[in-house]
Amino acid sequence: MDSTKLLELKKTAVNVRKWALTAVYKAQSGHPGGSLSLADIITYLYFAEMNVDPQNPADPMRDRFVLSKGHCSPAYYAALGLRGYFDVKGLETFRQIDSIFQGHPDMKGVPGVDMSTGSLGMGISAACGMALAGRGKYRVYTALGDGECQEGSVWEAAMLAAHYKLDNLVAMIDFNGLQIGGNITDVMNPTPFDKKFEAFGWHTIVIDGHNFEEIEAALNEARTVKGKPTAIICKTAKGKGVSYMENNYKWHGNAPKTPEYEQAMNELNAWEVSLNG
Numbered sequence: 001m002d003s004t005k006l007l008e009l010k011k012t013a014v015n016v017r018k019w020a021l022t023a024v025y026k027a028q029s030g031h032p033g034g035s036l037s038l039a040d041i042i043t044y045l046y047f048a049e050m051n052v053d054p055q056n057p058a059d060p061m062r063d064r065f066v067l068s069k070g071h072c073s074p075a076y077y078a079a080l081g082l083r084g085y086f087d088v089k090g091l092e093t094f095r096q097i098d099s100i101f102q103g104h105p106d107m108k109g110v111p112g113v114d115m116s117t118g119s120l121g122m123g124i125s126a127a128c129g130m131a132l133a134g135r136g137k138y139r140v141y142t143a144l145g146d147g148e149c150q151e152g153s154v155w156e157a158a159m160l161a162a163h164y165k166l167d168n169l170v171a172m173i174d175f176n177g178l179q180i181g182g183n184i185t186d187v188m189n190p191t192p193f194d195k196k197f198e199a200f201g202w203h204t205i206v207i208d209g210h211n212f213e214e215i216e217a218a219l220n221e222a223r224t225v226k227g228k229p230t231a232i233i234c235k236t237a238k239g240k241g242v243s244y245m246e247n248n249y250k251w252h253g254n255a256p257k258t259p260e261y262e263q264a265m266n267e268l269n270a271w272e273v274s275l276n277g
Contacts, residue, residue, distance in 0.1 A: 001213050005048070007275060009212045013043040014272045015082055017241050018265060020074035023094035023101065025261040030095060030103060033251040034145060035075035037176040037209070037236040042079045044215045045141055045172075054084035057112050063138050064130045066115045068123025069145035069174065070104040071253070077101055077110065085112035121151025124171060128161050131169035131229070139168045139223075147179030149190040155200065161229040162201030169229040170222050171197075174209065176238035178249040197231040209234025242267055 016039045024030035046052065050063040067076045074094065081088025093099035100109040104118030114130070117123040127142035134140060148154065161169055173193050181187045190196070194204040203225045207214040215234070222230035238252070239245025242264040256264060 001216055006212055009043055009047060010275050011272060012047055012082060013040045014241070014268055014275070016043050016075055016078040018268050019078035019081065019088055019091050021242070021256065021261065021264055021268075023074045023077065023091040024255045026092050027095035028255045030074055030255055031071045031253050032074070032242075032256065033178070033238040033245055033249070033253075034069060034072040034174065034176065036240045036242060036245065037238045038069070038072050038075045038143060038174050039078075039240065040210045040212065041143060041172055041174065041215065041234055041236075042075055044212055044219070046079045046083045048216065049219050050141065051138065052083075052112075054112065057085060061138055064114045064127070064134070064140045066123045066127040066130070066140070066142040067105055067117055068127070068142050069120065069148050070117030070123065072143075072145070073101075073103060073105050076105060076113075080110070080112040083112070086110070120145070120148040121153035124154055124157040125160075127169060127171070128157050128164075128166060131161070131166040132164055135166070135168055139170065141170050141172065143172045143174060145179070146173055146175045146177065146190065146193070147184050147187070149173065149193065150184070150188045155196075158197060158200040158202065165227045166229045167226050170219065171202075171229065171231045172209075173231060173233045174236055175233050176236045176247075178238045178247070178252065180249065180252045182249050193231070193233045197233075201228055203228050203230045204233065205230065206233045207235065209236035210240060241271060
């Protein structure tokens with residue numbers, strides 16, 4: 001990856017974080033921690049990887065994305081808005097009455113959303129259906145939470161994807177190690193993700209989910225895999241980019257108050273300035 005592209009991705013990811021936090025702050029409701037851990041993954045998908053066109057969001061040959069961890073819609077909406085599907089300032093109405101930007105993605109209301117999600121464990125099944133229909137035509141990507149992988153339906157979908165040899169399907173596991181109740185290994189240990197997906201017949205790759213060069217290499221590798229789906233286990237930090245949120249499960253579903261929001265924005269603005277040298 002050339003340095004110009006890398007810098008632009010890093011800047012975009014900071015802005016995804018800023019808008020995701022703004023949405024949650026304005027609503028005083030939502031899920032900031034997992035949105036921040038997802039930001040780099042979703043930035044790469046929409047700004048470097050996927051074949052999509054905001055001017056033609058219903059193109060039947062477009063790549064598809066399913067946010068299986070639907071509660072992290074703030075990051076998803078931020079990426080879509082910055083990509084040009086709608087005015088990103090609309091996120092200031094997040095979770096408000098009559099806003100299209102509700103707490104979980106709604107494919108009928110938000111341009112660019114390929115699947116309505118929210119019930120954990122269900123999104124990957126929809127992604128399997130899309131991949132089955134789109135073999136030889138387009139690629140399908142889905143992002144799952146690590147706590148979400150405690151759901152049995154995730155593994156039913158994993159079994160189906162391998163059985164039908166869905167090599168146009170990529171599942172990206174946001175492995176930040178935390179869920180609403182604490183450490184995932186304390187609540188209900190779903191690890192090791194790589195060995196389990198391998199046992200179900202998937203090709204697996206383990207990466208740093210905040211390193212764009214590793215994300216790029218993993219997705220390029222996934223394109224070479226034939227006859228099986230790929231699971232990319234992305235090691236991340238919940239709340240990435242905001243000091244008091246990082247690796248703190250209490251920010252799974254809490255909205256920052258004004259002083260906390262201002263601190264978070266100051267930190268993210270400083271991060272953005274540092275990228276400019």
